[in-house]
Amino acid sequence: MTAFPDNLKPSEPSGPSILEKERKNSQISVTEIGNHLYAHNGFLERQSRVLSLLMKEPLFSKAQQAQLSRIDRFKLAVARGKLIRRLQDTHQWTLEDYKMAHYLVDEPTPYHLHMQMFRTTILEQASEEQQAFWLPQIESWDIIGAYAQTELGHGSNVQGIELQARWDSKEGGSPTLTASKWWNGTLGRMANHAVVMARLLLPQPTGGYVSHGPQAFIVQVRDLETHLPLNGVVIGDIGPKYGYNTMDNAYMLFDSFRIPHSALLSRYAHLDPKTGVFTKPEKPVAVYGSMTNVRANIVHDAGLALARAVTVAVRYTAIRRQFRDRDSQDPDSSELSVLDYPTVQIRILPLLAAAFALHYTGRAMYESYHRARKEIEQGNFQGLAHMHSLSSGLKSLCTTMTADGIEVCRRSMGGHGFGGGSGLIQLNNDYLAKPTVEGDNWMITQQAASHLIKKMALAVGTLHSPPTDETDAHFKYFLKHRTEARTLDILGNDEDICASFQWKASSQAYEVYHERIVKKSHWNNILLQLHQLSQSHAQFFMVRTFFDSLNSCRDMSPLAKAVLLDLFRLLALTIIKSESYDFLRFGAASPACLDALPAKIQFLMTHIRPHAVSLVDSWMIPDYLLDSALGRSDGRVYEDLFHRAHRLNPLNKLTFNPNYRDDEIVKGTRENGLAILSKI
Amino acid sequence: MTAFPDNLKPSEPSGPSILEKERKNSQISVTEIGNHLYAHNGFLERQSRVLSLLMKEPLFSKAQQAQLSRIDRFKLAVARGKLIRRLQDTHQWTLEDYKMAHYLVDEPTPYHLHMQMFRTTILEQASEEQQAFWLPQIESWDIIGAYAQTELGHGSNVQGIELQARWDSKEGGSPTLTASKWWNGTLGRMANHAVVMARLLLPQPTGGYVSHGPQAFIVQVRDLETHLPLNGVVIGDIGPKYGYNTMDNAYMLFDSFRIPHSALLSRYAHLDPKTGVFTKPEKPVAVYGSMTNVRANIVHDAGLALARAVTVAVRYTAIRRQFRDRDSQDPDSSELSVLDYPTVQIRILPLLAAAFALHYTGRAMYESYHRARKEIEQGNFQGLAHMHSLSSGLKSLCTTMTADGIEVCRRSMGGHGFGGGSGLIQLNNDYLAKPTVEGDNWMITQQAASHLIKKMALAVGTLHSPPTDETDAHFKYFLKHRTEARTLDILGNDEDICASFQWKASSQAYEVYHERIVKKSHWNNILLQLHQLSQSHAQFFMVRTFFDSLNSCRDMSPLAKAVLLDLFRLLALTIIKSESYDFLRFGAASPACLDALPAKIQFLMTHIRPHAVSLVDSWMIPDYLLDSALGRSDGRVYEDLFHRAHRLNPLNKLTFNPNYRDDEIVKGTRENGLAILSKI
Structure with a gap:
């Protein structure tokens, strides 16, 4: 093999130099945000401890796994499942350590259900x-x-x-x-x-x-x-x-x-x-309990999965250069970073924000689940219906966001996103189970909506009694003020953003309550409204939780908080924009605000852009988990793509016989097509 | 192997009986619509002639191909590529016949670029x-x-x-x-x-x-x-x-x-x-020409690819039963067809409409391409810029619609959509190349927008001269009437639907023209508006072409035309709904119409639903191409799913060793995990 390619370098500027510059240009502390995300549960310590043990085992190399037949791929997974369990014995791993190992190896293990x-x-x-x-x-x-x-x-x-x-x-x-x-x-x-x-x-x-x-x-x-x-x-x-x-x-x-x-x-x-x-x-407590626990896990994991896709997309599009500025007067101007184009930003940066939102949402749901679980064990089933409703709505919203988001990230990387070096292929393939598993995302929203209709009926019936819980308070507030004009400043006031989501969610609850309870509409005829109601409430919970999580953070540096608040705004305003007409219709946003939204969103993206690489760094997702040439933390994108193609791809060991008159496929083997089919 | 499963039948009602009933319940003629779609180019004759030859060759069996390693999968494709070329020799196939064979075998052949x-x-x-x-x-x-x-x-x-x-x-x-x-x-x-x-x-x-x-x-x-x-x-x-x-x-x-x-x-x-x-x-004529030709192919194929996914989704969701009507008084009521739920209809039926829209759009683009090509050969380059702009906008719009649509169909089928029996896995995987290949869908919209800005500038400058072409006429109409109030009845008048899209597209062209030419905004700052402008015009072209294609059809039966017009309305109104605020903002639709849209869409879906199975039958996509247990034309969904799992899956020949303390993977082989990795 000729040594010629070994001596070639990618054209300048190199990936490593670009990422270095990106990291220098942002003043936010990756360590601070990383600790803010994970510190409470020892995640980072566990990740590095388990990772270092996995890296010693050749069986966990991911280099060739995409090449395998289904049978061999399954055999490999069985072998890995056994080895992880043996490592658990050897290193006295807790269940959390064991799960971390599977998370890093990143494949559904055949032992999973056990x-x-x-x-x-x-x-x-x-x-x-x-x-x-x-x-x-x-x-x-x-x-x-x-x-x-x-x-x-x-x-x-x-x-x-x-x-x-x-x-x-x-x-x-x-x-x-x-x-x-x-x-x-x-x-x-x-x-x-x-x-x-x-x-x-x-x-x-x-x-x-x-x-x-x-x-x-x-x-x-x-x-x-x-x-x-x-x-x-x-x-x-x-x-x-x-x-x-x-x-x-x-x-x-x-x-x-x-x-x-x-x-x-x-x-x-x-x-x-x-x-x-x-x-x-x-009461079917136990059944609900298991399912709610599984859904809480799913919501929590949605944030990590999306963060992974966003990490790859941000790093690669920061490095990738394509086209000079067509308005530039300088004929020697260099090509622009793809991430500088608003058409790339609008796809990736709201998802960066969404990853944070899902993280806080997942954490809040865990806390809420453990609270409800404790109550149940004390014989108090009050919180169960709420928890079940919340888990349904959030499972539907969050897994759809992540499933769609991974694919948006993949496409944002153009051709290379389609290649094996993206690291998003198996992630996408595996993750796409989530929107339909454990309650189909379009079906379970009925469970959330059904609970919300009951809550609205209760609020209507007890309007002048003190609120029994938060939802009741929101619904009563809506009922008392629904004829008044509102002036919510969603462009300038974060509380008003949350209030806008709350108002829309309450309005929709009332609309659906009216349809079902007052007008007695057939349930199956209002399924679309039920779905939207569930989505609305889940969005409100997510946006509110995002804001509260940042707001209650007393020890965060002002810069980190400012950037994360911009992410909060970007996420919330992007959702409002995508459903502008409903926000308008319910009076949750004014035409003036809605007209100004696109410019505000672009403004926010321009502010977030310089911090994008540092923000994804904060998630501290190991290169081993990313398994991505495009998303490598060191930026050696092109070297790795070429390495995978030129040195690792076994197809290149075969010299084919292209002559169509000849049955032979690989030169010198005389093997034909039927021989391959008969191998199975 | 026990014979027990061979004697089991699926629970009633059976798939075949359901499809029979569905087909009887619709009075539309599958043959009539099939001929309407294809008759002009001998597609159906070619399809059945080539198919019957392919079916004789064991090499074209798709039963085991998803099992293969990348290397074996590629070898198989080489063998198939050779065989198709030999069949071409034997049967004196034209290039169209040759392409039909590849379309039916349904894999990118390694000989494709040749x-x-x-x-x-x-x-x-x-x-x-x-x-x-x-x-x-x-x-x-x-x-x-x-x-x-x-x-x-x-x-x-x-x-x-x-x-x-x-x-x-x-x-x-x-x-x-x-x-x-x-x-x-x-x-x-x-x-x-x-x-x-x-x-x-x-x-x-x-x-x-x-x-x-x-x-x-x-x-x-x-x-x-x-x-x-x-x-x-x-x-x-x-x-x-x-x-x-x-x-x-x-x-x-x-x-x-x-x-x-x-x-x-x-x-x-x-x-x-x-x-x-x-x-x-x-002039870079030739380069543009090749690319435009490739894009015309891509747009045309988008309709067929989407029709395939919709065929599977409609048949399966018609057969699939899940849940009784919760409002039914009859405790023995049977479970409902999943396709009767609005939450399933809203995902599939607009895509059924879109498949037709893409078909007509692809055909119009072909005609337009061949016209432009002829002009170019006569030294007339006038139509080239328009053709290039149109092909860019439509390639972006249509491939995104199909890529997203296939996945929506897949998810609409719940869990079974994730399984190998869906027939949508390889289709999805292969089709996802389209949004980025031959001009990334977010990048090439600049080319369309750039042309439209020039056309608007021209219209502004020559407002009182007669229009030079259709776009010029639309833009001048807009410029002359833009201060007047409009009352477009998008709910009751099909021409008004087209006018609404035309008005929005022209308005956006003017807005972007103003931004770029009058306000001299930086090109890269308005990329999002440019993208929307291109999308708007492509949507207008598609909706207009859909309507005109039906309207100009003089020999179609009234029933067929009525149903296809409902599809036209469903597609158009679904797009308007998804962008309600923009239609409102430009005065292309009134608040009253927009408020009534959801009910109108649900009404249209209820009207289309009885014809859904016959409408997908009209596409006449062979079972061999579908390769789908869920989408079989005979409705034997569950028998086929079980057959694929129980009789065809080679993994079931292996008895695994689940003991984690033992390195052995398959009982009696002593083969461990590293042996598998080393096989590559």
Whole structure:
């Protein structure tokens, strides 16, 4: 191989020199903002400690993983899953350390459901006796478990699942093909146990069976020695997907398969083994609890995922030069940084702001979840409905923002964003599961809206009583002032920005309340309004939380606070702009303000631009996680792109035979196309 | 393997029975609309003729292709590319037949650039003598060619490319790493020739060299026998990408590589071999011509790609049942078709309308291109600027609509949309190249806007002269009436819908003209307005073309026309709704109309819904092309999903070893993770 390319350098100015200049030009402290983001939970210490251990293991190299077939990619993920668990033993990692390792290796591990939904469900729904039996085996990984709820025919509508668990009967099992379990991670190839949701069917004295709805059972599905499915269990992986190809999402059918009475998870549900009398939990607390916890995680992770995409996009577009200023008088002027173009800024900088917003939102939701959880354990279910509503609305809003945002970042990088060096390919592919998983983003907004309609009805009914909570206070404020004129200065006053979102959200709640409760409109006819109502409230929560998080920060330097407040304004005003007409219609913003919005947004972007590189640096996302030539912290974009192509790409080891009259594909091999297909 | 699953059926109602009912419930004629869409160019006859030949070849089975490694996937594509070319010989296919085969096999072939940009450029830019030498070798595939313009450091800014072609010098070549050619399809592994764009450097009498900008050269890059790169050429494939993984996008560097004088394509450019005097073409006609042709293709294909995604989404969401009507009094009511929910309709039905709009737009653009081309050949360059502007604006608008639309369709199908059975995975991955390729969608809108500003300046300057063309007429109409009040009835009058788009587009042109020409704003400061201006005009062209195409159709049945007009209205009103505030601000729509828009849109969707399945049937997209369990024309969704998982997925042949203490991945193999990585 000729050494010629090794001696070539990219044209000037070089990536490293550009990033150095960008970092010097901003006076904000990366350490200060980094600590502000993470310091409270030891995230940065954990990240660097775990990272240094991972870097020693060749198995975690990401250099070739995009080259692999689905089968080999899955095998690699299994090997990595095992190694991480062994590292946990060796280094006495906590569960948080273990999760950090997976976050950095950055692939859904085939063991994921075992330590997540399987373990969590046993913790939350198994009786003490059941826990004593199962938890030690779970913690030691002597058994591997999955969570089997969704079926081929039913996902969102859990009540509609078809798998039957019949009391003391040899029939039961999967009555239809659509009763096949489907999508259940860790179950396709890995798990030997699963929590299985099935309709509990009990015999009636009058003959026949009556359904007691979906209940959770712990079921062994594979032999612990041979790892083959037990008799009566048909099980496998559903095949390649848009992403998540390192996960063995399953199908599973039962053919007259018998499970013992002890399989029913019975912390809340009881089935008398002698009489067959079934008692249901009074409130579906536990189910809501698990789902809300999962959604809280999803919202929190949305910020990190978006920050990652934004880090890559900001660094690369700062380095990338394209076109001279066409108005410049200087014929020798150099090409401009792509990030200096407003058409690039408008795509990336609001997402930079959004990453911060999601971070604060996720943190607030965690806190709110843990508060509600504590109350529940004390027998107080008051906060549950609010928490469930909030988690639905925010899951929908935040995962859509991140899923769309990653793709916007990718496209903002032009051609190179489409290449493997972007580091956004697997991120995009995997993340795109989020808008539909754990409650489809367009479906679960009904849950949020339903709660808000009830709250509005309550506010209308008790208008002159003191507010019972924050939402009640906002709704009563709206009801008392809705005929008055408002003058909210969204361009000059941050409190007014929050007030504008609050007013729009309350107005929409009232509009939908009126539609449903007063006019008695059919629920399915107002689904679009319900969706918008949920979005509006989630946006309000996010914007308010963003502002409050900054405002309550007493020890932040004035410069950092000023820049973060500009991000807050940019995010809020970008949302207002995208929904201008609704803000106008509800009187939440004036025409004068709305007309001035584009200029204000461009003004804010010009102010944020010099700090963009430092702001993404503050997220302290390791190069190993980014796995991106374009987003490298040292700026060696072109060297790395060329290195990946010229030195790492195995396709370049093959010399092809381009002659179409000849069947041979690679010169000298005589292998033809059918030989490749038959390899599978 | 147990036979149990073979005997299971999906729960009722079955997919086939649902689609049958859907088809019966609509009175529109699928054949009529199909012929209306395609009849003019023999598309349907060609499709069925070519398809029947492809179906006989096992190599074209798509069943396992998503399983393959990048290397095997590429090999398969090479084998398919050869076979299609052999079929062309055998069956005496025209170029259109050949393209149809690739369209149906549905993967970017590694031979693509040979028959496209390489051949086209030789046709358009080579002298007659050069053509006589090269074209026979190109047509016979005795040589395989590529088109090497984009470099690692420069894409959009063609003037900025760094590769040097120095007259009569042993230096020259790639001066920097960023001068490496990059992205050039067919070149990475397949081509032995390429049209190479390089800065022509000619010696000055005073010493040193002067650049004559990028010029096109035909260059042999690989040995015709060994297929190894020639000395001085460093070349390879750039590696895995978001999509297009069946294409060998290249990097290429030249180390003091010498090319003969005859390499310069000299239909327009001349370099005297004796004196070294260079004469440039007067107008960059040819370059614009090629690019405009490529863009016309892209716009046309956008409609087909979107129609494909919509076909899948409509069929699946019609079949998919989820949740009972919560307002129903009947406890035994069955679950609703997902497509009956407005929250699903609002995502899919406007895209169904958009597919039609893109179809008509693509056809209009083709006609316009061929008209302009004919004029150019007669020495009339008048239409070129308009054509270039139009192609830029439409390429940007249409590919963004389709790229976003495919993903919206995918998500509208919930979890199953993420699975391999959706048939949208490779479509999405490959299509996402389009928004950035051949002129980035945010960059090229400047070209459209620039032309429109000039046209507005002209209209202002010649206000009282008769209009010179349509745009001039629209602008003059605007200038004469802009102070008057308008009452456009966008809810009840189709002409007013078109007028509303025209008014907004003209208003924005005037606003930007004022900003740039009167206020002399800096070009780069108004990039966002320029982008919006281009979008506005492209939208107007699309909406107007949609309406005119239906209106001018004299032989269409009243029912078909009524339904297609509803689609026109749905598309137009959906766009207006998404940009309500701008329509309001320019007086292109009244507050009363805008307030009534959501109800009108929902009303239109209710009217279109019964025809949705028949409308997608009209596109007549073969099941082989769809390759989708969810979108099958026979509705056997769940049977096919299960078949792909249970019978076709090779991962299920492997029994894994889940014990983390054991390095072994697959039971009985002793193979560990590092063995997999080392396979590459």
